[in-house]
Amino acid sequence: MLTILFDGVAYGMLLFVLASGLSVTLGLMNFINLAHGAFAMVGGYVTALLMERLGAPFLVTLPAAFLVPAILGIVLERTLYRRLYGASPLDQVLFTIGLVLMAMPIADYWLGAEARQVHLPDWLSGSLSLYGVGISRYRLFIVGVCGAIAAALQIFLVRTRFGAQLRAAVDDARVANGLGIDVDRIFAITFAVGSGLAGLGGALAADVVGGVDPSFPLKFLVAMLIVVTIGGSNGILGALFGALLLGVLDVAGKYYIPSIGAFIIYGVMVATLIVRPQGLFSRGDGR
Amino acid sequence: MSGASSAVARRIEAHLARRRRWRAIEIVFWLAALGTILAFPSRAALINEIVIAGLFALSLDLILGLAGIVSLGQAAFLGVGAYAAAILASKDLGDPTLGLAVGALAAGALGFVTAPLLLRGADLARLMVTLGVSLMLGELANRSAWLTGGADGLNFSMSPVLGLFPIGFTGQRNAALYSFVVLFVLFALARRLRQSPFGLALAAIRENRLRAGALGIATGWRIVAIYTVSAAYAGAAGALLAQTTQIVSLDLFDFHRSADGLLMLIIGGAGYLYGGIIGAAMFIVLRDVISAATPEYWEFWIGLLLVALVLVGRERLRDIVLSRAALVWPKAAGRGAA
Amino acid sequence: MSRPALEARGLMKQFGALLATDSVSFALQPGARQALIGPNGAGKTTLINLLTGVIKPTEGHVVLNGQDVTAVSASERVRLGLSRTFQINQLFPHLTPIESLGLAISERNRSGADFWRVAGTRAAIVAEIEDLITRFGLEADMDVPTHRLAYGKQRLLEIALALATRPRVLLLDEPAAGVPEEERQDILAALAALPAEVAILLIEHDMDLVFTFATRISVLVAGRLLTEGDPETIAKDERVRAVYLGEDGHG
Numbered sequence: 001m002l003t004i005l006f007d008g009v010a011y012g013m014l015l016f017v018l019a020s021g022l023s024v025t026l027g028l029m030n031f032i033n034l035a036h037g038a039f040a041m042v043g044g045y046v047t048a049l050l051m052e053r054l055g056a057p058f059l060v061t062l063p064a065a066f067l068v069p070a071i072l073g074i075v076l077e078r079t080l081y082r083r084l085y086g087a088s089p090l091d092q093v094l095f096t097i098g099l100v101l102m103a104m105p106i107a108d109y110w111l112g113a114e115a116r117q118v119h120l121p122d123w124l125s126g127s128l129s130l131y132g133v134g135i136s137r138y139r140l141f142i143v144g145v146c147g148a149i150a151a152a153l154q155i156f157l158v159r160t161r162f163g164a165q166l167r168a169a170v171d172d173a174r175v176a177n178g179l180g181i182d183v184d185r186i187f188a189i190t191f192a193v194g195s196g197l198a199g200l201g202g203a204l205a206a207d208v209v210g211g212v213d214p215s216f217p218l219k220f221l222v223a224m225l226i227v228v229t230i231g232g233s234n235g236i237l238g239a240l241f242g243a244l245l246l247g248v249l250d251v252a253g254k255y256y257i258p259s260i261g262a263f264i265i266y267g268v269m270v271a272t273l274i275v276r277p278q279g280l281f282s283r284g285d286g287r
Numbered sequence: 288m289s290g291a292s293s294a295v296a297r298r299i300e301a302h303l304a305r306r307r308r309w310r311a312i313e314i315v316f317w318l319a320a321l322g323t324i325l326a327f328p329s330r331a332a333l334i335n336e337i338v339i340a341g342l343f344a345l346s347l348d349l350i351l352g353l354a355g356i357v358s359l360g361q362a363a364f365l366g367v368g369a370y371a372a373a374i375l376a377s378k379d380l381g382d383p384t385l386g387l388a389v390g391a392l393a394a395g396a397l398g399f400v401t402a403p404l405l406l407r408g409a410d411l412a413r414l415m416v417t418l419g420v421s422l423m424l425g426e427l428a429n430r431s432a433w434l435t436g437g438a439d440g441l442n443f444s445m446s447p448v449l450g451l452f453p454i455g456f457t458g459q460r461n462a463a464l465y466s467f468v469v470l471f472v473l474f475a476l477a478r479r480l481r482q483s484p485f486g487l488a489l490a491a492i493r494e495n496r497l498r499a500g501a502l503g504i505a506t507g508w509r510i511v512a513i514y515t516v517s518a519a520y521a522g523a524a525g526a527l528l529a530q531t532t533q534i535v536s537l538d539l540f541d542f543h544r545s546a547d548g549l550l551m552l553i554i555g556g557a558g559y560l561y562g563g564i565i566g567a568a569m570f571i572v573l574r575d576v577i578s579a580a581t582p583e584y585w586e587f588w589i590g591l592l593l594v595a596l597v598l599v600g601r602e603r604l605r606d607i608v609l610s611r612a613a614l615v616w617p618k619a620a621g622r623g624a625a
Numbered sequence: 626m627s628r629p630a631l632e633a634r635g636l637m638k639q640f641g642a643l644l645a646t647d648s649v650s651f652a653l654q655p656g657a658r659q660a661l662i663g664p665n666g667a668g669k670t671t672l673i674n675l676l677t678g679v680i681k682p683t684e685g686h687v688v689l690n691g692q693d694v695t696a697v698s699a700s701e702r703v704r705l706g707l708s709r710t711f712q713i714n715q716l717f718p719h720l721t722p723i724e725s726l727g728l729a730i731s732e733r734n735r736s737g738a739d740f741w742r743v744a745g746t747r748a749a750i751v752a753e754i755e756d757l758i759t760r761f762g763l764e765a766d767m768d769v770p771t772h773r774l775a776y777g778k779q780r781l782l783e784i785a786l787a788l789a790t791r792p793r794v795l796l797l798d799e800p801a802a803g804v805p806e807e808e809r810q811d812i813l814a815a816l817a818a819l820p821a822e823v824a825i826l827l828i829e830h831d832m833d834l835v836f837t838f839a840t841r842i843s844v845l846v847a848g849r850l851l852t853e854g855d856p857e858t859i860a861k862d863e864r865v866r867a868v869y870l871g872e873d874g875h876g
Contacts, residue, residue, distance in 0.1 A: 032411065083598065089410040090357045094553055095597040097546055101590025108583055222422060222542070229415045259430060266423040273416050274404060295764055296755045302723050302768045303751070484731040491717050491728055498715035501677070502729045503703035503790055 002133045004255050005248065010139035012247020013146035014208065016240050018201035019224040020153060021194020023239035026228050028170040029187065031085060032092040035099035036198055036224060037217035039069040041107060043199020044212035048116035058121050065203035066196040073195025077188050085187070100217050107214040115211030118203070142204055149197065154236045166190055223250075226269045306482045316561065317471060324463045331459035337571045338466040339527045344551040344563025345470075345477060346520030351549075352558035353481060354513050355493030357410055360417030361521050362544035363401075363424045364394040368522025369529040369539050370428060370435055376443035376530070383448045387469065387526045394522020395515050397424075402514040406507050418542065425540030440536040454531055462531035469527060470564070473520060477560055480516070489513055550593060628691050630655045630824035631707065631794045636675055636685035638848075645671040647848040648685070653794060653824045660827040660839035664868055668848040669828050670712075673796055677709050678702045690793060704733070708792035710783045712799045712828075718772035722763050722782050725771065726754045729789035753789075761785045761815055777808025781815055794824045801834055813837070836860070844868070 022036045043065040050056040050064060076099075084092055120138055127136040157163035169176040169183045177183050206212045209219065226246055231238030246265055253264040324334050343365055350356040368390035375386045404416045428435045435441065447453040447461075454462040480486050491499040492506050500506050529535045538544070547570070548563075555566025570589070577585035629652035638646040645668045653659055663669055674680045676687055678699035686695045689707050697705070717725050730753050758767050761781045766774050771782065780800060787795055801812050816838055819825060829835050835842065835856075842859040844851040846868050852859070859865055 026411070030411065032414065080594075080598070087597075089414065090351070090553075091597050093357065093359070093414065094549070094593050097550070098590040098593030098597065101586045101593065103590075105584040105587035105590075113583070218542070222418070225415060225418065229412075229419075263423060263426045263430065266419050266426060270404070270416060270419040270423065273412050273419065274407065293755065295759060295767075296751050298768065299723050299751050299754050299758070300747075302721065303727060303747075484728060487720070487724060487728045488732065490720060491725070494717040494719060495715055498711070498717065498786070500700050501703060501709060501711075501715065502786065503700050503732050505700050 003135065004252055006133070006135055006143075007139060008248030008251035009244060010136075010142045010247070011208070011251055012244035013143050013150075014201060014205050015220070015223055015227055015247055016243035017146045017149055017197055018205065018220055019198075019227040019243060020149075020236065020239055021191075021197050022224050023228045023231055023236065023242075024166075024190055024194055026225075027231060027238065028166075029085070029190075031081070032089055032096065033081075034093060034096040034221060035103065035217065036194075037219065037221045038100055038103040039073060039195040039198040040202030040205070040220060041103065041212060041214075041216035042069040042072060042202070043196075044118070044202035044206040044216060045107070045111065045116060046199065047203035048118050048206060048212050049111075051119060052116065058118070058124070062200060062203055066200045069199030069202075070192045070196030074188055074192040077191040081191065082184070082187070100221075103217055104214045107216075111214075113214060115213040116206075117211045118206040120207055138207065145204065149200075150236065150240050157236055162186070162189075223265075226265060229269050230272050313561075320564075321467065324460065324467060328460045331463040333571065333575065335459065335463040335466050335531050337568050338463060338470050338564075339524050339531070340548070340551060340567035340571060341564035342466070342470045342473060342527065343521055343524040343548045344555070344567050345474060345560065346517045346524060346563075347548050347552045348557055348560055348563045349477060349480075349517040349520060350514055351552065352560070352562070353486060353489045353493065354510060356405060356510065356514070357414060358417040359414050359542070359545050359549075360419070360421030361517075361548050362540050362542070363417075363421035364398060364518040364521035365525040365528070365544055365548075366421075366424060366428065366537075366539035367397050368394040368525030369535050370441075370525075371522070372526035373441045373443055373529040373535040374434060376445055377441050381444060381446040383445055383454065383465065383530050386445075386530055387523055390526025390529070391519040391523040394525065395519030397522075398518020399511065399515040402511040405510060405514060418545075421540055421542070421545060425537060428540060429537055435535075435537075438537060440534060443533060445530050445533060459531075466527045466531060469523060473523060474560065474564075477520070481560060485509070485512075550589065553596065554592070627655060629653055629688070630657070630690060631676065631826070632686075632688040633672075633676065634686040634688060636672070636687070637683045638671055638675055638680065639683045645848050646675060646682070649845070649848075649850050650685075651843055651850060651853065653826055655793070655824050656822050657824045657841065658827070658839050659825065659841045659843065660829060660835045661843050661845060662829065662832075662835055663845035663851075666847075667845045669845055670798075671848075672845065673709065673798060673828060676796065677707060703790050703792075706791070706793035707796075708787040708790045708794070709796040710787045710798055710800060712802055714779050714783055716771045716779060716782060716786070719770050721770055722758065722767045722774070722785070723754055725782065725786060726757050726789050729786050730754065733790050757785045757789055760818065762811065775808065777804050777811055780804055780808075780812055784815060784819075788819070788823075792823060794826070795819070797825060797827045797829075799829055799831075800827070801829070801831055 018040055019036075021039070022033060025031045025033050025036070046065045046068045047058070047061040050061040051058060080095075084095055087095075124138045124141055127134050128140075129135070157166065165176070165181045166186050168179065169181055169186045173183045176186075202212065202216065205220070223246065227239055227242040230242030230245060231240070245268070249264050249268060250262070253260060253262075257264075320338075324331065327334065343361070346364070347358065347361050350358060371393040372386035372390040375381075375389055380386070401416075401420050404420070405413050429437060431437075432439075445454055447458075448465050452458065452461040452465065454465055488499065488504050488509055491502070491504060492509055496506055525539065528539070551566035551570045552563045553566065554569055555562030555564065573589070574585050577588050631653040633649050633651050636646050636649045637644070649672060661669060661672070671680070675682050678687075678694070678697060678701075682695065686693055688694065689702065689705055692705065694702055694705060694707075717728075720728070727750055730750050734749075758764055761784065763778060763781060763785065766778055771779065774782065780803075784797070784800060787797075797816070800816065801809060804812055813834070816827075816834075827835065827838055829838075839856060841853070842856055843853040844859065844862075844865050851864060851868065852862055854862070
């Protein structure tokens with residue numbers, strides 16, 4: 001039982017890192033980025049290819065899996081995304097679906113349709129036993145890394161000047177601009193960090209889902225959207241809660257009541273939207 | 288008709304009546320479509336696909352174009368309509384008209400039940416709700432293998448339409464004609480609906496919901512009503528798809544079905560009802576041409592088209608096209624001059 | 626005295642710690658020409674929203690023609706005869722004035738209003754559209770999309786739309802706001818020509834307009850009714866002067 005709970009938490013943590021960028025752009029900036037998963041794919045490919053072609057150690061590839069999508073994110077944000085911040089939800093949906101449709105064939109063209117594997121080092125393989133509970137080493141690693149990221153993000157957003165500026169910019173970009181905050185820059189950096197985290201999440205997730213392939217951008221899209229929906233406009237903590245809830249429910253549901261399967265999580269999402277259209281965690285007034 | 292006494296009253300009457308007449312270009316459009324089916328029997332399967340996709344995109348136009356509601360889950364209704372018709376046929380009730388009606392009604396009922404979910408929250412919540420409902424239904428169909436055949440799908444055969452015209456692999460042209468007639472009838476209904484005070488009320492809700500409410504329009508109920516109609520249209524499209532291909536599979540509920548429908552509508556232009564059909568034709572022909580050249584990569588070009596469409600601005604692009612078309616089609620131009 | 630057309634009884638609205646409306650009571654007689662004035666932030670908008678049903682009061686009642694409508698939805702109140710205009714134009718930019726008015730009218734007489742092609746209904750609707758169009762001088766622009774109308778014309782359409790619901794009570798929220806000087810006269814004329822039997826509550830900043838139009842004035846300050854009376858009394862009232870002079874001092 002505890003093993004399942006732990007697997008659920010690990011899966012939830014993974015979802016959190018994948019979705020944290022989206023929770024800021026969608027949950028706070030109200031920008032619908034359905035192409036968020038494409039950045040996760042890039043991160044996954046970076047790790048897989050660095051290990052495969054250059055024989056780089058897994059841990060060394062992770063910073064690259066963050067940096068490459070982050071740079072790609074900042075370039076796309078500066079050139080394309082920023083034009084659509086004020087656009088209608090429909091335009092944002094269409095635009096980012098278009099990006100996904102482009103990203104998948106590009107990956108297919110360069111790297112082929114077959115999945116690229118990420119081979120874990122020995123020290124991360126297998127499982128160990130803690131107080132009689134079997135725990136996979138890699139899942140423990142994921143919980144550690146993702147938990148640290150979550151804590152760092154929360155501190156960053158709540159305690160630092162940048163965090164305060166971001167919250168101000170999200171709240172009212174014009175007023176923030178008037179206060180001398182460089183809203184453009186804030187959004188660009190936020191977008192880059194979010195994309196980088198998605199990439200890192202993609203690299204970490206590659207082993208769990210059996211490698212990276214061109215369909216990766218859609219694989220986690222629904223799960224990420226559910227995380228953000230449950231978390232609502234409450235940023236990091238909301239997303240963390242949503243991700244953990246989703247992870248545990250999904251893993252436990254598939255184990256205990258396989259006949260219902262993914263039904264539970266979709267049900268939770270729709271129920272959330274009925275009870276609190278702006279997300280479980282959002283403040284009562286809504287925006 | 289002649290009740291109008293003053294010049295102003297006559298102008299008002301003419302203005303209100305201008306939406307009612309079928310224009311020459313519309314008649315040409317439908318005749319050309321019919322002619323295409325008759326002239327290219329070897330392409331009947333492709334044309335049938337276009338007609339059904341056009342009906343599906345039309346169903347989206349009813350909510351997006353008329354009422355301004357963005358949905359990412361229209362595939363739910365496509366799937367329900369298809370499975371309703373298929374299950375009926377697999378129980379030896381293979382009459383196509385019956386299956387069509389049942390498919391549309393089943394989807395409409397589902398639309399009616401889920402529509403209240405749309406009334407809470409803004410666009411974003413609506414996107415998620417519609418998506419969530421379609422995913423739930425897909426999963427439900429997947430898990431209800433005793434009824435739906437699960438991942439294997441269903442096998443069934445159809446009786447001839449009206450007991451006269453066999454459809455399916457041996458009668459693909461009949462199938463295309465059958466779909467075409469259904470599309471035309473439903474289109475004519477939608478056209479009438481758009482011109483009715485009900486349609487005008489939807490336009491008012493889309494344009495300014497606050498004021499629509501201040502005029503005494505019960506906006507919530509209007510949205511529920513049009514969403515139900517739209518769901519029934521999508522269900523009819525699903526039923527046609529099941530009947531004419533005699534296959535149903537779980538991918539009918541997929542996100543990409545909803546997305547494709549939306550793309551077709553956007554390519555053709557939302558709000559004037561022909562957009563979905565034109566967009567479906569362009570989308571499917573484009574896919575056919577590109578995938579003949581580069582089978583795996585056709586999505587790339589569709590994606591590029593979308594990105595370009597949004598960046599250039601859908602409104603602006605449509606204005607350019609429509610200002611050209613204005614000479615022959617003033618009504619559409621009036622709508623597009625946003 | 627006859628039964629009031631619209632009555633507020635002890636209306637109270639609390640937003641968190643802020644008391645936006647504080648036990649406001651007043652009565653609007655049938656055919657009244659009453660104005661509601663008050664400095665910025667006095668709670669005029671909140672009061673309108675309470676009366677029209679956009680928000681629900683924390684305490685108190687709204688009574689329309691003797692019927693307590695406190696629990697009735699905004700769109701239902703419109704059907705019961707309470708209509709309003711908006712300070713910022715709330716129109717349908719891509720519908721023409723004819724369509725907008727036709728919509729409002731057919732929405733009102735819902736019997737047989739679902740299709741214009743029903744001949745009898747249509748003639749009646751056309752006649753009513755014509756009446757409103759000519760009354761507000763919109764003939765020239767009546768078949769042009771609303772967003773292309775001059776601002777003053779849009780303000781007129783704003784009032785025409787509210788009138789198309791055949792209200793017994795009409796709330797006018799700063800009808801002349803933002804109207805350029807040369808078009809102002811049209812608005813004043815339209816206001817003067819409003820049907821006499823309709824009770825009107827005018828919410829306005831423009832004192833010239835208030836004193837030409839209203840026969841009775843209520844002054845709202847910080848969510849409370851400060852005073853109420855005929856224009857002469859209000860003009861002389863020291864407290865009212867103090868409030869407005871105080872505001873001038875800030876601005």
